[in-house]
Amino acid sequence: MITVEQLRAFCGTALPDAVLQGFIDFVSQAVPCLNGAAVSEGIQNALLLNAAAHLCVLSSGVSGEVTSERSFTGASVTYAEARQQSGLGGTAYGRALLAMDVNQCLIGLFRPSRSIQSVGPTL
Numbered sequence: 001m002i003t004v005e006q007l008r009a010f011c012g013t014a015l016p017d018a019v020l021q022g023f024i025d026f027v028s029q030a031v032p033c034l035n036g037a038a039v040s041e042g043i044q045n046a047l048l049l050n051a052a053a054h055l056c057v058l059s060s061g062v063s064g065e066v067t068s069e070r071s072f073t074g075a076s077v078t079y080a081e082a083r084q085q086s087g088l089g090g091t092a093y094g095r096a097l098l099a100m101d102v103n104q105c106l107i108g109l110f111r112p113s114r115s116i117q118s119v120g121p122t123l
Contacts, residue, residue, distance in 0.1 A: 004021055006045075030051075047100055053091075
């Protein structure tokens, strides 16, 4: 299980702890699937960190990919905008998750849910 401190160190976000904990709680829903697939704790943590960092990046509006930097005298970093319409492919963390989650335990959390609705008269 990952912590707020680990997530903050991993993705360098300034989001409040409560928001980060919400992201952790969301991605932790995949732990039973990961345990059932016998995924090691280290790999589980890497998967959970990337999934939660993907959510952090989307909520901050940037992709997590550095597009420019400056030297020590003019410290500045510019990030590419997040491509929110691209799903997991919209951030570097999401793409890492797509590559690593071979059991699709976490990827499944990000898929749109589908439901079947009846059209017509009800009995």
